[in-house]
Amino acid sequence: MGTKYTIQELIVARAAKELHDREFVVIGQGIAMAAGVLARKTHAPNAVILTEAGLLGIDPFKVPLHIADPTCTRGFTYSCDMIDIFTTVLNQGYVDATFLGVGQIDRYGNMNSSYLGDPDAFSIRMTGAGGAPEFVGYAGRAILTMSGGTFVEKLDYFTSPGYLTGGNTRYEAGMPAGSGPSVLITTRGVFKFDAVTKEMYLAELHPGATLDAVRAEVPWDLKVADTLKTTPAPTGEEIAILRSFAPDVVMGRKLQLEVVMQQVINLLTQNAG
């Protein structure tokens, strides 16, 4: 009998399996960083984690607040700048994988992290592009996770290149051979991309999730693998590592806001004089 787990633990543990030993992975924060660290603490001890802020070879003891947060680690092996990361590391083909959280995604894995609604009359500007367009464009592969985002027929804004209009169009536009999103892990299942058409299809269903519930979130006629697997539940070891390393990630954003805001109030009042 397995330990009970949160949906974030499932997503992180599944994402971690996508990273191999001795690989270079560019990571931001949150779920992505938790997945990278979990991989290093389990099957990929020689994977190298870097952030676009110029921190290469970090070994974080907590989840960084942002890509340039060096308080998560005492030292690292190489300190360079952001242009060095994009050129001498990424553009040289050294980055095997990038982990990325998704806002909006279409059937070919193209993504929007910039605007919700028509950009000329929008309602929300999301975080913006950051480093995503180049990392998704030039890393060996992109490992995507989505917990608050949406599938759309047409992106409100085209921030990061997936497989464009499918087939070879991505590579004809100049991106490296073989690169592109390899997997998308949501709260209900795991999606992959057809080797020829590059259209997204459902490859795994999470324990307890239903195909109908997945289809309800996807506005196009979603393709499904001939043999649909069940996503493995996180092991007790994985769960223990994650709860120790990344409790804030484990509980998900909603609970996090609730718990952390309570802690904020405690901290700011306990010493008030």
Added chain:
Amino acid sequence: MGTKYTIQELIVARAAKELHDREFVVIGQGIAMAAGVLARKTHAPNAVILTEAGLLGIDPFKVPLHIADPTCTRGFTYSCDMIDIFTTVLNQGYVDATFLGVGQIDRYGNMNSSYLGDPDAFSIRMTGAGGAPEFVGYAGRAILTMSGGTFVEKLDYFTSPGYLTGGNTRYEAGMPAGSGPSVLITTRGVFKFDAVTKEMYLAELHPGATLDAVRAEVPWDLKVADTLKTTPAPTGEEIAILRSFAPDVVMGRKLQLEVVMQQVINLLTQNAG
């Protein structure tokens, strides 16, 4: 009555006067470095010496062996790389002056430091361009010294841009307004450049030197200033500073080889076991 001095002391002291306080000066080695340091120790204490190797703000206690020799100084204020010096410092217009030793020079101050003789059938490859073309091209002005070099009608090889064919041709070729060689100090006199034609003319004769001797070294009909000045002899203070800081420069290359090679033999034999 002044102290007796060497010709190198005269040249260095005269060159030092060309540098002003609070200026940035790019320097290599030898006579040029001695001049820069002398200026800092006398009238230009806030001048900043940098080398193209990425050493900015050095305060040398001996003459460096080469542009990348950091053993002449314990620390400096800014360590960058060579491209940074050429772009973020030189190309931004921060370099007021460059000191440079000359191999061959023509009447418009164009210079050769690459080949003696036809480059396709040459006899001697000199040091090569190094950083001279860009420094002479882009520094506020170039302060030239020549002790072993020659005046020529036509350069064997065109390494560094002076005033090209005179007049405005230098600026039409894209070099910054006002830039170019400002002065050439040889073993016999001081040469400047006509404000309009940009042709070199003799401005000062060193004590004891004759106009005939100067003309004998110049293969074209050399123009001479209406009022030809006498180069000031180095002061006792200047001489004392130079003998302490740069005895190897003070004695000139021929004596230096002689004395230093004797010292080499002494050093290598005294401890031999």
Added chain:
Amino acid sequence: MEKFMDADKRMTAREAVARFVRDGDSFVFANCLYCMPLALTHELIRQGKKNLMAFQQGGIEEIDQLILSEVIDRLVIAYNFRAGGPRIVSPLDRALKGGKVVIEEMTNHTLLSMMKAGAMGYPFLPVLPGIKVTDVVRRRGFLGDQRFAEIRDPFTGAEMLVVKGYNPDFALMHVQRADRAGNGQLWGAMINSKWAALAAKKVILSCEEIVETEVIMSSPHLTIVPAHKVCAVVECPWGAHPSEVLGHYDYDFPFRALFVGSCANPDGARAWIDEWIRGPADRQAYIDQYCRRFGKKTLDAFRAKPFKSVPADYGSTFSLDWDEEGRSRTMGLTMAEFIAMLGEKGALIDGN
């Protein structure tokens, strides 16, 4: 560009902003997310600067604060942190919607390449061409076509993408230490700092501590901005609070959350700015107010525990060519012997 050559440029943040910032200027943050120059940013707000154009890779709270205070009206940006999550309407959203600010969307790499090109004095630099297909390149903001251009590699004919170089009027920057002349030393996340600082026409620098120039000269590899770029040096402990400064303090998440929480509505955010930016006269007053409100222990809890780098050794063999007995190591002669030798060899000229 102008060189700033004064040996002592120390002044208050108030003096620095009053002397060196003009309404309508463009500026760049020479820190991004980490070690933010918030004391200086707050001074822009306190002095009511207007119509500034900001370049920032990644905003964390400073962009929303400047927008709420109507200091900036043009923004070139790649990323803006949304601590409240993607569905909360932010001050930036409201300002864009209301036409109070216009925006140019960039990526981290291309925006920083704009600065690097400007810093190097080049009109453009190449960037990774794969992003040509995205709306970041295809849609244009207020910079119009003065941003990306497509050219061909003259050696292979391949299609390339380049970005235009920019030189903002000034940069705001915070570092761990600097000397009086402005040699600033930063470590931790290097991100955009070097190129943003070197692109700007001048740098207004704040630091956790002023050190002697000897400290700088012992560690020139840490100098991120050389003195000649810096027009003002402001000694300002806690100058990046609530962001983090390695070796000094971690980020203050609870305090940061107070601002984020206040942004749920414009009045709340403006009240926060009145209380924490416009209210205190300077950073010391802000820290004093913090300690009165939340207790000095709360602030002290964020102080970093030391973890010192293994130093570099800049040592050489000698510190003078002349040894203890007054003999030149290069020549093996004393000064008197040297001068005598010059005479014997006929090298001395009598100028009289």
Added chain:
Amino acid sequence: MEKFMDADKRMTAREAVARFVRDGDSFVFANCLYCMPLALTHELIRQGKKNLMAFQQGGIEEIDQLILSEVIDRLVIAYNFRAGGPRIVSPLDRALKGGKVVIEEMTNHTLLSMMKAGAMGYPFLPVLPGIKVTDVVRRRGFLGDQRFAEIRDPFTGAEMLVVKGYNPDFALMHVQRADRAGNGQLWGAMINSKWAALAAKKVILSCEEIVETEVIMSSPHLTIVPAHKVCAVVECPWGAHPSEVLGHYDYDFPFRALFVGSCANPDGARAWIDEWIRGPADRQAYIDQYCRRFGKKTLDAFRAKPFKSVPADYGSTFSLDWDEEGRSRTMGLTMAEFIAMLGEKGALIDGN
């Protein structure tokens, strides 16, 4: 490009050169004048490597030694030190005249920009266009037109000069310290080191001392070449002798003068190479021979006296999110309380 991911890459110079250098390769010196990788260079000679193409900003003695040994037949260079003065015929002069080597003349800036473009993965980079008028640009060597090109700035129409990017097959590099995996740390004159090392497809690295990775992690700002670029790490004290390594030793001018003196004629220079390069089996044997010949005191006289940098402080507030009592600082909960809370809030899934 290939990543080198082994955790321990220590080997001898002999192994490194035998495994990673092929006849006909191109290579770059990732040091110039300062801290020269001479132990590695001598190993190229000892193993009789042939037909190499060398990129070097500024040669000091290594170019003449490689030419005398007929290791290189193509040379891209900006400067070559002539200790004997401009009128002495050098080994390079003789080789050029005799057709043993072909040369491409560059300037320091443009040659290094070739490496920087290659390191960044760009086909070209801009350089300062004023040098277009010189013979360095107008005359062509063996690289033909694969060197400079003139293009127009797409934003202003101004004429620009660009240089082509190159990625040499390997780099030779010497540094003060490195860990077993090859994170190399250099300080002093930074000159071409970063861009030459990053341009090369692999770096053969020698160092004065191997240190624990903890030393590197405490001072990541000193890492000039990251481990993934490095295929071999050679621990080699005095590995740059007779050039200087800050914090270790000054240049050995007398010894250097012996080689320069020997170059007055080809036989003398070849005898020097037989004695000091081909003779000793490795750098340790070379140093032993030096001490036998000139005395250990002569060598020791060049050792540097320490002058340590004031360190950077990489300290942060905590080293774990969980405090001494097992309570999360972020949440204020113990692990048991945390798990209980997850259950109460309905966040836990039973996968069975």
